[in-house]
Amino acid sequence: MRLSELEAVVESLLFIAGDAVPLTSIAQTIELDKATAKAVVLALADKYEKEKRGLRIVEIGGAYQMCTAAECFEYIRNMYKSPQRQGLTQSLLETLAIVAYKQPITRAQIEEIRGVSSDHAVAKLVEKRLICEVGRGDTPGRPILFGTSNEFLRYFGFKSIGELPPLEEEQEEENGDELTV
Amino acid sequence: MRLSELEAVVESLLFIAGDAVPLTSIAQTIELDKATAKAVVLALADKYEKEKRGLRIVEIGGAYQMCTAAECFEYIRNMYKSPQRQGLTQSLLETLAIVAYKQPITRAQIEEIRGVSSDHAVAKLVEKRLICEVGRGDTPGRPILFGTSNEFLRYFGFKSIGELPPLEEEQEEENGDELTV
């Protein structure tokens, strides 16, 4: 197949999926290796941006998803009269940030950093599927370890956890022998 | 707005709808009269076809819907269909043949003829109802005897098992490898 045909196939796959499609699925479906498949996806994504189309392709943790361009936001909202998305409260944002940077992390460790009980915040974030259980700790009671989900990446538009903004003063504080990590 | 911008907006609207969008809604949303809105939609649809993209826009009764291009159907299907539909494997075919000609037969006897364990093949054929239990042997442990089922007869179109092609005992066995059809 020529590149343009491959692009068309990938376009149809991403359109129909309505979810992030793992690169491996795409590669398998178009019967090419992952690197080539990725090149096709990126070529298509690039075309969308260059041509200022109404669609975009975003990467979410090794998977790709089709979405609308931000420029079209007002029109879509007008058509659907969808209410403004309620942002996360400060306490949820704090808790989520702690999980994002310190994962995997237990509830107790979160509370230590925040200085307040975080049961409610953790439960709420799990309910919103922004964080999820990623395992159990080795300490007594084998506490649940939390980590961020792909939904978290999508919600904030991060490609991967590696894209998180660096925490400030990280270097500066290397003299302090031990940070509560 | 320029035409390309209008097209982008319409593209995003049709994408997100996942259903047919009436021309009147489109016109209202982009704040243009219906004729102009229609021209925009058609321009976009035309572009899709000309560029042989993976998407198409179809009109049905004054509404427009975005869908995948028919050329991509095969790939979409491949992505979602698990490739478990295979024909009879050689081991199933052999086992079925043995049961057909040697029935009633025990599992141990099948294995002796084939020279390999046939548990899986027998179980699979029973599951597919091509063979079934037809009694118990007299030997110690009273092993299950297998025979072909009515299902088998129906499929191969034989009235009774007596109509199986006769075995020619005097088959030249030297060139057994060349029993090709």
Next chain:
Amino acid sequence: MDTINIRLDAFEGPLDLLYHLIEKNEIDIYDIPIASLTEQYLAFLDAAEDRDMDGMSEFLLMAATLLEIKSKMLLPAPKNEEEEGPDPREELVQRLLEYKKIKDVTDTFKEREEEAALVFYKEADASVAKLKEQPPQELEDLLQGITMDDLYQAFQQVMARKETKEDKVRSSFRSVQKDLFTVGEKMEYIRDLLILRPYGKTAFHTIFRKNAGKMEKVVTFLALLELIKQKEVQITQERNFGEILISKYSEGGTE
């Protein structure tokens, strides 16, 4: 002190409140005047009207910590200046710094949250779920055109192998030339295609795969005839030489 009209629940917790006080008074976090900070903190708690005990306990715990640090600071300094013990404020400072880092980054998160909200994602197409549904494999698919004669050949070969004690691996089975396409399989292909096409309609030519050979085309066509016969699909043609459309059968839908 103007803390009176600030409500306690405006803060995420004692660290947040402390941080607020530090910022407001432009205190150097590495050299906190613990006595005055403690005083302000306690005054704030006093003034806070909304004392529900649940939320209060953590603020009170911090008050205790502050008082403890303050008292440690009041102890006479050790004689030898060089062997200075750890600063009693050290742990609190570290916690505050750690908390600040998180609090600072939440602003970025907030921005990204708003930005990302401008983008819409589509629900999965309903047809996807339908495609995923795997109908039970029909006997016809499983047997894929195997005839009684194939069965016979298979049997002969097994028996021959048994007698010559031939290596099973080497006696690769070549007698059955498998039909790659069966009518049953192609019927399902057409059914799936109709699931995927909008309004369950598709043009005649789309039922043939792009690189289909002659045999495959014939089988596909037979499958279409079978579906029509079984009243699963119907075909329509709006005018002579117009496109032939295939759609799901509906009672009285067409001639």
